[in-house]
Amino acid sequence: MENYPQSVSINMQPYGKNQGSAATPFSHTVTSPVLMEPVPRDYVLWSFFNSMFCNPCCLGFIAFIYSIKARDRKIAQDLAGASTYGQSAKKLNIIAVCVGVLTIILSIVLLVVYFSTLLTILNP
Template sequence: MNHTSQTFFTRANTGVSENYELLKEEHEVAVLGMPQSSAPVTSTVINIRSDTSVPDHVVWSLFNTLFMNWCCLGFIAFAYSVKSRDRKMVGDMTGAQAYASTARCLNISALIVSIIKIAIVIVLLIIFSEVIFGAFRR
């Protein structure tokens, strides 16, 4: 019978010294690169706002509410403007755009009606002043 024993390859049996293993590991670390500093890595977050900003027309609605509030169009426009601003703060840009569009239409309507009303008042004042001055001349 053959009495050959199986040999297990360990560091002691292979003849490779432990220094060689350490040098090999150091070489791998040098090739891969060690961390340059032990300071914690910080990250920077940049928030990019979308280019589509929704105007809410609050100032225009407030002006129409205070000065050109014919049939409460200015007040209703102001209410829709506030709703638009609330939707914008929540992040619902579609709802904010819908309310802003309604507020814009109401503001335009209030402005046109008020300009027509002011023009009619001016024309009536001119006509009545001509009639009154004509009566005094006779």
């Protein structure tokens, strides 16, 4: 989906000239951009990744549900609802990634400490 402004073409005759005559195809044209409201993001791929690979306390799955709701609201042209669900999915994804990374780091540290103490006990 492109978010660039759509251009609108308007045929205008110079003031005071050719009054009463129809506009010709070669007359002056004025183009003005039409500003469109930005479409809110739904974060479906990030939520899917978190639900498959980084799912502490089912946060990734809950974020995936909110992402699907945001996409449904976007299709229904409810941009305020889509934005709300999208922001909730984003926050849940951030929390899921942080908790998942901390869990992995903590697991690695505990394994290193455990095996280092085990090696010192076995090799006096």
